[in-house]
Amino acid sequence: MTIRFIAASQLPTPWATFMLHGFQEESSGKEHVVLTLGDVTTPAPVLARVHSECLTGDALFSMRCDCGYQLQEALKRIADEGRGALLYLRQEGRGIGLLNKIRAYALQDDGADTVEANERLGFGADQRRYDICVPMLAHLGIQSLRLMTNNPRKVEALSQDGVEIHERLPITTGRNPFNEHYLTTKVGKLDHMMDLDDFTPASSVDIERDA
Numbered sequence: 001m002t003i004r005f006i007a008a009s010q011l012p013t014p015w016a017t018f019m020l021h022g023f024q025e026e027s028s029g030k031e032h033v034v035l036t037l038g039d040v041t042t043p044a045p046v047l048a049r050v051h052s053e054c055l056t057g058d059a060l061f062s063m064r065c066d067c068g069y070q071l072q073e074a075l076k077r078i079a080d081e082g083r084g085a086l087l088y089l090r091q092e093g094r095g096i097g098l099l100n101k102i103r104a105y106a107l108q109d110d111g112a113d114t115v116e117a118n119e120r121l122g123f124g125a126d127q128r129r130y131d132i133c134v135p136m137l138a139h140l141g142i143q144s145l146r147l148m149t150n151n152p153r154k155v156e157a158l159s160q161d162g163v164e165i166h167e168r169l170p171i172t173t174g175r176n177p178f179n180e181h182y183l184t185t186k187v188g189k190l191d192h193m194m195d196l197d198d199f200t201p202a203s204s205v206d207i208e209r210d211a
């Protein structure tokens, strides 16, 4: 997978001012970014998240999934530690794209679960690859990750691609009435390693407003 570093800049956020590194995949033209904080080039394993783009969760405050909550939690944890990296991969919809995800959501509104919906649209349950992480991590001098994820397939795929995963750290946050079924499906059908009782619930304000 050939990926080109394009540019980097500062990115102030409510938790810390990160460095924002922009990359472009040569084959697809897709643009991916990595946020880093502190010196990530030293050998000590880096607190990290490999986050798949979810426009609805990350930018539109969707409560249908846990993505937006995980994104904020990961940035907060990295800021608290003062060192870390968040790889933001443009693989919306577990790789099927935003408009197909909306089609999948419509099927879920009619009773399908998140895996069935993908399959009814002719896709696999999860179409993502993570090999794009390898050249980005190499460019940034990151040698080993303490990866915040509940997804064993992500850990396995990254390891097989040659990324050194020193440790997996759970990131269970944002559980709410609107994503309960989605979360249980991820446990039941996508092998996610999480117990719903471990989840930090979404803030009560959200639930009151939307109940």
Ligand SMILES: Nc1nc2c(ncn2[C@@H]2O[C@H](COP(=O)(O)OP(=O)(O)OP(=O)(O)O)[C@@H](O)[C@H]2O)c(=O)[nH]1
Pocket (backbone or CB within 6 Å): 050, 051, 052, 053, 054, 055, 065, 066, 067, 070, 091, 092, 093, 094, 095, 096, 100, 101, 104, 105, 114, 118, 148, 149, 150, 151, 154, 186
């Ligand atoms: N096709 C599809 N994609 C979804 C759905 N809900 C969330 N996504 C996408 O799933 C991706 C996030 O996957 P998750 O399973 O939430 O999390 P993960 O990255 O696999 O695992 P974690 O690292 O533990 O968060 C994003 O690209 C979302 O757009 C859905 O119902 N259908």
Ligand SMILES: [Zn+2]
Pocket (backbone or CB within 6 Å): 054, 056, 057, 058, 065, 066, 067, 068
């Ligand atoms: Zn999401």
